[in-house]
Amino acid sequence: MILLKLKNISKSFSNRKILNNFNLTIKEREIITIFGPNGCGKTTLLNIISKIIIQDKGEVIFNKGKNKIGYVFQNYRDSLLPWKNNLDNIAFTLELEGIDVNKRRLFVKNRLNSLNLNIPLYSFPYQSSGGEQQLVSILREVLTKPSILLMDEPFSALNIENKSYLKIKLLEIKKKLGLTIILVTHDLSEAIQLGDRLVLINKKGKIKRIFPITFKKPRSEDILYTKKFITFKKRIISYFSEMKK
């Protein structure tokens, strides 16, 4: 079932076209990964979908009543609330919805139990590792089951260990909660490992090609070293290099 349609989206900043007639249809429960060179409008696209900025042209059409958005920023430190412990950070969406403090804490704890996640709930962000902080910011966005989760290079600021752990956790959470995700990344392996479809954008903000990704799920880190994966990655790299010429 179609969740979101992006129709002819264009956006310029200071006469520079960032997105150019961008068209994409996103189905429910799929992970779209957006890959492209720096400045090709990847983040702008997420900001338009989430209405942080308004497009110059085009339409963002959500399936009726399904426009609840979760947004995970690259810089988790700047999006978490340092004055709240991890539990209350995760429950912040519910707090804004006016849910009673005890109810929302109980809800979060129950959800985390059902997801088998062990997080130091009473620690503050400054007492938590980078991986824990980003996991908290992801959980804050997903526990209330948004219609779509937008992720802007969510793992780029993390070390390899945390990155691997969070990618696997994200896939588990996505499966259990049935999330739809648009993930922007400049890490091609990550884009292939996580995505159901990979959208390649060129420097002018145009979709150059959409690659369906058919690798079996769940996809652990081991997949990155399989021949099939490497061949597929090479194919995209060669296409990407051609595109840049």
Add this chain to the structure above:
Amino acid sequence: MISFKKNQIILYIIISLWLFLSYFKIVKPIFLPSIIDVLLSLKYLLFTTDGILNILFTLKRTIISFLIGAFIGIILGLVFGLSKKIYDYFEGIINFFRSIPATAMFPLFMVFFGFGDLVKIMMGIWASGFVVLINTIQGVWNSKKNRIIMAKIKNATKYQILRKIILYETYPYIFAGMKIGVSWNLIVIIVSEMFIGGKYGIGKFIYDSSVMLDTASVIAGIIIIGTIGILLNHFIASIENKLIHWRGE
């Protein structure tokens, strides 16, 4: 702990030097009185009704004016910080008055508020209010954009964003402003007590003592002011540490 010991060493050196210079009368007592004389003046300030009243009146004026100044500074700081439009109207006036030393406002304030307690308190409000105001504005402006965007995406109301995000973001700035503000406040209160007089006040006590060439009392008064300043700063810092423990410092 180590720095405390270092502080103590410096203090001991100063006191030893002072004892040496005054005991051997190397420096005239009018310039450097004996420690005993200063201790006697301190005893007068701390253990006689008049002495205590001098301290209490200065404290009262400082605390009242600081609280009012900080309150006004925080409220206006939030308003100016949140609304660029309003700030644009007042930017010139704020920059004009913040450049003027508070003490230069004495004559004008005396015309407006007379010669009693009110003028001293108003001077204190002026001195601390501006520092807190400027810091609060900076605090609002430096709020992390991602946090506000995050809340907006979740359809937070403007009031929720203010109360649940911006207010917390400004705390470190407000407290930094309050710590500077309370020192300015104390300075202005002391100076206004010296200039305007009144029945009680450490500033008046110091001024009267200096007229009488009683340097020991002047130094005792200065010690009391310094102690009040340190205590007020510690008090604000302790609230700050409790309220902003999440900075992880």
